[in-house]
Amino acid sequence: MIGRSDIDRDTLMTRDREVPDPLGIIDRHRVQAEVQAVAEGDLSSEAARAAVLEIVRTALTAGRAEVSRRFADGATGRDAAFALCHLSDQLIRILYDYVSTYRYPSANLSTGELLSLVAIGGYGRGELAPYSDIDLLFLMPYKLMARSEQVVEEVLYFLWDLGLKVGHATRSINDCVRLSKQDHVICTSLLEARWIAGDRELFVDFRRSFRQNVQGGGLQNGTRASREAIKFIEAKLQEREQRHRRLGDSRYSLEPHIKDGKGGLRDLQSLFWIAKFIYNVDDIRSLIEPGVFTAAEVRRFAKAENFLWTLRFHLHDLCSRGEERLTFDMQIAIAPRLGYTAHAGARDVERFMKHYFLVAKDVGDLTRIFCAWLETRHRRRPRFRLSALRQRRRVGGFAVDGDRLTVKSEVRFKDKPVEMLRIFQVAQEHELDIHPQALRWITRNRKHIDKSVREDRAANEIFLAILTSPKDPETALRRLNEAGVLGRFLPDFGRVVAQMQYNMYHHYTVDEHTIFAIGILNAIERGLLKDEAPIASDVVQTVVSRRVLYLALLFHDVAKGRAGDHSEVGARIVRKLCPRLGLSEAETETVAWLVRYHLSMSDTAFKRDVNDPKTSENFAKLVQSPERLRLLLVLTVADIRAVGPHVWNAWKAALLRELYWRTEELLSGGLETAEVAARASRIKELLSARLEDWSKKDREAHLRRGSTRYWISADLETLARQAELVRSAEKSKAPLSVDLRIDRYRQATEVTVYTADMPGLFSRLAGAIAVAGASIVAARIVTLKNGMALDSFFVEDVAGGLFDRRERRQRLVACMEQSLFGKLSPLQELQRRTTNIPSRYRVFKVPPQVLVDNNASADHTVVEVNGRDRPGLLYQITQALHQLKLTIRSARIATYGEHAVDVFYLQDAGGKKIESPRRIKTIEAKVLASLNDDPTAGPAAPVKAPAKKPVKRTVKPAAKETVTPKRPRQAAKRPSGSRAAAEAPAARRRRKA
Numbered sequence: 001m002i003g004r005s006d007i008d009r010d011t012l013m014t015r016d017r018e019v020p021d022p023l024g025i026i027d028r029h030r031v032q033a034e035v036q037a038v039a040e041g042d043l044s045s046e047a048a049r050a051a052v053l054e055i056v057r058t059a060l061t062a063g064r065a066e067v068s069r070r071f072a073d074g075a076t077g078r079d080a081a082f083a084l085c086h087l088s089d090q091l092i093r094i095l096y097d098y099v100s101t102y103r104y105p106s107a108n109l110s111t112g113e114l115l116s117l118v119a120i121g122g123y124g125r126g127e128l129a130p131y132s133d134i135d136l137l138f139l140m141p142y143k144l145m146a147r148s149e150q151v152v153e154e155v156l157y158f159l160w161d162l163g164l165k166v167g168h169a170t171r172s173i174n175d176c177v178r179l180s181k182q183d184h185v186i187c188t189s190l191l192e193a194r195w196i197a198g199d200r201e202l203f204v205d206f207r208r209s210f211r212q213n214v215q216g217g218g219l220q221n222g223t224r225a226s227r228e229a230i231k232f233i234e235a236k237l238q239e240r241e242q243r244h245r246r247l248g249d250s251r252y253s254l255e256p257h258i259k260d261g262k263g264g265l266r267d268l269q270s271l272f273w274i275a276k277f278i279y280n281v282d283d284i285r286s287l288i289e290p291g292v293f294t295a296a297e298v299r300r301f302a303k304a305e306n307f308l309w310t311l312r313f314h315l316h317d318l319c320s321r322g323e324e325r326l327t328f329d330m331q332i333a334i335a336p337r338l339g340y341t342a343h344a345g346a347r348d349v350e351r352f353m354k355h356y357f358l359v360a361k362d363v364g365d366l367t368r369i370f371c372a373w374l375e376t377r378h379r380r381r382p383r384f385r386l387s388a389l390r391q392r393r394r395v396g397g398f399a400v401d402g403d404r405l406t407v408k409s410e411v412r413f414k415d416k417p418v419e420m421l422r423i424f425q426v427a428q429e430h431e432l433d434i435h436p437q438a439l440r441w442i443t444r445n446r447k448h449i450d451k452s453v454r455e456d457r458a459a460n461e462i463f464l465a466i467l468t469s470p471k472d473p474e475t476a477l478r479r480l481n482e483a484g485v486l487g488r489f490l491p492d493f494g495r496v497v498a499q500m501q502y503n504m505y506h507h508y509t510v511d512e513h514t515i516f517a518i519g520i521l522n523a524i525e526r527g528l529l530k531d532e533a534p535i536a537s538d539v540v541q542t543v544v545s546r547r548v549l550y551l552a553l554l555f556h557d558v559a560k561g562r563a564g565d566h567s568e569v570g571a572r573i574v575r576k577l578c579p580r581l582g583l584s585e586a587e588t589e590t591v592a593w594l595v596r597y598h599l600s601m602s603d604t605a606f607k608r609d610v611n612d613p614k615t616s617e618n619f620a621k622l623v624q625s626p627e628r629l630r631l632l633l634v635l636t637v638a639d640i641r642a643v644g645p646h647v648w649n650a651w652k653a654a655l656l657r658e659l660y661w662r663t664e665e666l667l668s669g670g671l672e673t674a675e676v677a678a679r680a681s682r683i684k685e686l687l688s689a690r691l692e693d694w695s696k697k698d699r700e701a702h703l704r705r706g707s708t709r710y711w712i713s714a715d716l717e718t719l720a721r722q723a724e725l726v727r728s729a730e731k732s733k734a735p736l737s738v739d740l741r742i743d744r745y746r747q748a749t750e751v752t753v754y755t756a757d758m759p760g761l762f763s764r765l766a767g768a769i770a771v772a773g774a775s776i777v778a779a780r781i782v783t784l785k786n787g788m789a790l791d792s793f794f795v796e797d798v799a800g801g802l803f804d805r806r807e808r809r810q811r812l813v814a815c816m817e818q819s820l821f822g823k824l825s826p827l828q829e830l831q832r833r834t835t836n837i838p839s840r841y842r843v844f845k846v847p848p849q850v851l852v853d854n855n856a857s858a859d860h861t862v863v864e865v866n867g868r869d870r871p872g873l874l875y876q877i878t879q880a881l882h883q884l885k886l887t888i889r890s891a892r893i894a895t896y897g898e899h900a901v902d903v904f905y906l907q908d909a910g911g912k913k914i915e916s917p918r919r920i921k922t923i924e925a926k927v928l929a930s931l932n933d934d935p936t937a938g939p940a941a942p943v944k945a946p947a948k949k950p951v952k953r954t955v956k957p958a959a960k961e962t963v964t965p966k967r968p969r970q971a972a973k974r975p976s977g978s979r980a981a982a983e984a985p986a987a988r989r990r991r992k993a
Contacts, residue, residue: 019086020079026063028090031055035094039102052098053161056091060162063087064130068317077310078127085128089196092117092136092159096197099154104147114141115148116198116206117155121167122269124192129312131322134159135189138170139198139206173206180214181228184235187214188273215277229278233374236270240367251360252512254353254500258311259324263360265308267367268301274374292373293366294440301366304359311356314338326356346561350500357498357509365443365482369436396426404433410441417448420485421462428469428476434483442483449488460581463489467518468550470526474519481511492558492573499561507644510560517553517642524634529641532648535657536637539630548587549631551578552594553638571596594631597622601636605655607864607903609890610662611713614858619659620666629667633660650747651777651794680711683719687711690720698727705784714780722752722790729754736820738813742804748777748794749803751812755820757789762888763878767826768819769795770872772812774803779891827879830872846899848931850924854913860889860905861914863923867931869900877902880930884923885909 019025038051067087071080096117100106106113121135122128138152152170159166171179180187190210195203216226244262247253251263260266275281279290284301287293293301314334315323323330335352342348398405405427407413413420420442427434434442453459466476480486487494496510508516521540523529530537543549555577559569571592578588600622608615623629636656641648684703691699702723711719721739729737739752753765762781769776774795782790795803795812803809818824846868856862865877874893881888881904890905908914914923 019082022086025066025083025087026059026090028094031059031090032094032097035098039098045103049103052095053158056094056158057162060087060091063091071313071317076306077308077313078306080313081127081129081309084130085123085126088123088128088134088164089119091162092134092155093197095158096151096155099151099158100198103154104150106147110145112140112142113145113147114199114202115139115151116200116202117196118203118206119194119196120169120192121189122192124189124194125269125272126194127309129309129322130316131165131320133165133167135167136169136196137176137190137193138168139176139202140170140172141202141205142172144170173202173209176206177209177213180210184232184239187232188236190214191273191276211280215280232277233274236274240267240270250508250512251364252357252498252509254507254509255325255327256356256360257325258308258315258356261360263357263363265305265312267363268305268308271301271367271370274370278374292370297366297369297440300362304362304366307355307359308363310338350561353500354498354509357500361482361498365439368482369439373436395430395432396422398423398426400432401435404435404438406435406438407441410445413441413445414448417445417450417453418456418459418462420446420449421459421466421480421489424476424480424483424485425462425466425469427479428466428471428473431471434479439483442485446484446488449485454489455580457582459489464547464551464581467554468547470522472519473522473550474515477515477518481515490577492577493554495562496558496560501560507647508642510557513642514554514557517556517638518550520641521550521553521634521638524638533637533641533653535653535660536634539660540634543630543634544627545587545590545631548583548590548594549634551581551583552591552598552631553635555591556595556598556635556639558595567596567599590628590631593628594635597632598635598639601632601656601659602640602652605659606652606894607892607901608856608862609892609903609905610655610659611709612857612860612890612905614856616659616662616666618856620663623663623667626664626667629660629663677708680708683711683716686716687719687723690716691723694727702726705786705788706782707785710782710784718792722754722792725752725754726784726788726790736817738816740809740813742802743794747802748796749774749809751793751795753789753791753793753816755789757783757787759885760879760882761789761820762791762891763875763882764819764826765791765793765816766878767830767872767875768815768824769793769812770875771819771824771826771829772815773797773808774812776874776893779893781888781890826872826875830875848928850927850931852914852920852923854915857905859913860907861920863904863906863927865900865902865904865927865931867900869895869898873900873931874902876930877904877927880926881906881923884926886914886923887911 034055035052038048038055041048043051064084064087067080067083070083071077075083100115116139118124118137118139119135120137122132123135128134138148140148144152152168156166156168176186176190180190193203193207193210214228216228243260243266247257247261251261253261256264258264272284275284275287275292279286281287284293285298288295288298311326311334312324314337315326315330318330318333326334331353332349335349338352340348340352340355343351346354393400395405398407400406405423407419407423423434423438423442426432466480467473469476477486480489481497487497493511493514496514499510501510501513507513520529524533524536524540527537540549551574555570555574557566557570558573559566562569574595575588575592578591579585583591600619604610604615604619610616623632633656637648637653640652688699688703691702694702705726714722721741725737725739735755737754739750739754741750741752743750751769755761762779766776774797776793777796778794780792782792784790797803797808803812815824819826846866848868849866851864851866853862853864863881867873878888886906886908888904889907892903894901894903906914914920
């Protein structure tokens with residue numbers, strides 16, 4: 001067996017520290033003595049193996065428990081990673097010694113039978129997370145000999161029997177060198193190889209060969225890297241870019257991947273791998289001497305690494321698996337573990353995540369400086385040297401090194417702090433980058449951006465030029481932000497840097513969301529989003545107050561994280577900021593107004609019925625001028641699109657467009673009642689011409705069915721399609737007719753229902769849609785003068801895609817029929833199913849709220865319902881309203897992440913507003929009860945559904961389906977009363993059972 005001196009000499013040392021009190025984790029000599037006693041005893045081979053396995057398992061369990069105890073008592077994640085690695089090292093050495101000495105002994109090993117057991121990858125680096133793989137290399141001098149193969153297999157079987165996840169390879173030295181040259185992943189894992197057990201000289205030979213043949217001998221002449229090093233650098237940088245693209249390419253994603261995501265551990269490790277390959281260092285501190293990092297930057301590196309390792313250990317511990325994504329539920333669980341508490345209006349989880357994002361920003365700063373430095377120092381030289389004039393020139397008073405702006409010394413930034421702003425402006429104007437050395441000097445001297453600089457006229461003009469430049473202001477602002485200059489120049493903005501918005505609606509931190517929004521505004525101005533935002537793309541060209549628009553967008557969320565309404569607080573902040581930036585009193589007031597009311601247009605479009613004259617009238621009173629309307633529209637579009645992927649959609653575009661047109665019309669003089677009637681008459685004339693194949697009697701009968709509001713609330717194509725559905729249903733006397741059409745423009749499936757109006761019809765249809773697995777994104781509710789309901793629903797699947805599979809559409813129709821005629825109870829069906837809400841989203845709590853407003857509409861009581869989104873919620877709310885004998889005349893359906901906002905325009909049985917305070921309180925109580933009653937809160941006992949007979953129906957081609965179910969034995973009674981037309985929008989909908 002290996003002697004004690006060898007073991008002591010190779011006690012785990014990882015880069016910069018030893019494991020404290022290693023014997024407290026495992027006393028290797030004691031355990032080894034127990035194993036030796038079993039091996040030299042009288043037990044059979046299999047009994048001895050079982051006994052050894054039990055001894056090692058006991059030591060493993062005790063060691064892990066001790067590491068967990070130390071971590072719980074305050075040890076850092078990196079200390080725990082070192083400790084786990086030490087535990088694994090000692091146990092593997094014990095097993096290897098036992099197998100090679102007692103299981104397959106050999107008195108005199110030949111050269112070919114030599115074997116070295118080597119840790120590689122992260123394990124080789126000396127860091128091991130609780131559920132990470134243990135990567136091992138069984139190193140041979142040549143090919144694998146019979147005895148070596150037996151030893152390898154036996155060691156692996158022991159490790160597997162212990163329940164360890166082992167990644168292994170068996171290679172010769174030549175194999176290692178050859179494969180490393182072919183695959184940079186293998187090269188990276190072998191770069192961190194560390195000897196554990198077996199023949200040491202074999203490992204030394206491997207390291208020498210790898211260094212010479214793979215690393216190319218390191219630096220040439222002490223300054224330039226070898227060709228091999230340059231290839232390795234390029235491969236790791238490309239790998240990093242691909243990894244970032246795969247995981248979202250933003251370090252400010254609200255559910256970050258702490259290992260592989262941008263700003264995560266892998267970025268730090270990539271930095272270390274490149275340094276090790278080129279400089280052959282084992283400690284990041286060794287990069288101070290060659291000038292790669294300063295001592296302060298090395299401290300930032302160590303601090304970030306320690307934080308991320310601590311976070312990783314908590315994640316593994318809470319999930320009991322190798323989880324690397326910091327999901328919402330993990331965030332709320334880890335925050336108190338790390339000692340964060342609520343403070344100054346911010347929740348503990350928000351403060352924790354802000355710290356995380358600041359660490360991720362540090363990682364980004366370090367990796368950017370390091371990689372740029374390497375590219376500058378070790379890039380390939382051009383075949384033909386360019387002239388000195390082209391190699392090094394000056395732009396805007398700054399030197400150009402390659403494609404990067406730089407200065408001779410940091411004195412320039414210290415003496416003239418305004419230059420820290422101007423260098424970014426010049427880089428933006430000439431499409432250049434900033435040299436890493438200049439960035440380092442900016443970081444050191446940004447403290448000199450003080451009150452005098454902030455009030456400097458030239459500095460403010462430079463900043464406004466950067467913000468409003470047509471040349472990619474998003475990139476320029478992001479560079480300013482990452483360098484810490486933006487937060488120093490605008491301290492109020494600095495307060496929202498890395499500020500998390502803890503909800504499912506926003507996908508990025510406040511600062512990242514804002515910078516994204518500026519980029520989107522620039523794209524709208526350049527006409528790059530005409531297909532997605534056609535009206536905003538046209539309107540922005542007519543905006544007079546261009547810099548007002550950019551500043552309002554920059555500051556629209558500047559008060560997030562502060563006490564009070566962030567819109568109101570933000571308006572007060574910009575009233576102080578804008579004069580400093582050189583805006584006039586009138587411009588300042590417009591910026592403040594836009595910040596104060598930046599949510600008003602989306603709230604009105606998505607939560608109110610635009611067809612109600614009072615809605616557009618109230619909004620026009622708020623806006624007051626066409627210029628403010630244009631500014632608010634463009635700001636709203638940019639804001640929503642910057643929230644995150646898939647938040648903006650065709651529905652939102654259409655709703656904002658409709659509100660814009662109606663408000664513009666009112667601000668331009670509006671339409672008198674006579675003009676509205678004239679427009680309806682004109683539409684009826686056009687529709688009559690479209691229905692030329694109808695008889696005159698049928699045309700006149702249909703034109704009498706609709707109200708004036710119905711004729712002006714939909715486009716001609718929709719009216720013609722609905723007319724055909726009505727005529728077909730009237731001829732067949734079908735109690736229920738359903739038309740399905742894929743709306744490619746809105747990217748949704750339109751479901752139009754023609755049936756007898758009845759109390760609770762809306763609720764029954766909503767329940768059927770939920771049971772069928774569809775999500776309602778909009779609804780248009782109409783009752784014709786003949787007492788028939790003509791309702792249109794726009795639905796998606798729960799992933800936000802088209803509900804376009806034929807069998808799913810047929811199921812949707814079947815569910816509607818069964819719900820209307822009493823064959824299906826949506827509530828019971830929902831209760832049979834377990835919720836499909838991911839566990840990481842259940843941590844969000846939305847206080848249920850019911851708001852009753854009798855001023856939003858002249859003829860209706862408007863009830864706004866706020867609650868936590870869940871499958872079937874709309875059905876439960878509408879059921880409560882039905883039980884209160886209220887008639888839903890119109891509805892708005894919207895979802896903001898986990899927050900559902902459903903708005904209903906209601907009347908009592910007599911067709912009037914609900915004015916009684918007692919009745920209003922009853923409505924509030926009943927609807928609140930429905931919000932608290934969640935049938936999908938947990939798994940329910942399975943109930944076998946009764947068999948249902950198939951219903952015969954006629955189905956037309958997929959582009960347009962009209963389904964006429966078989967008449968039931970008892971037709972539904974046709975109640976009196978009618979419902980006004982309405983169009984309800986929604987954010988991406990969730991209403992799946």
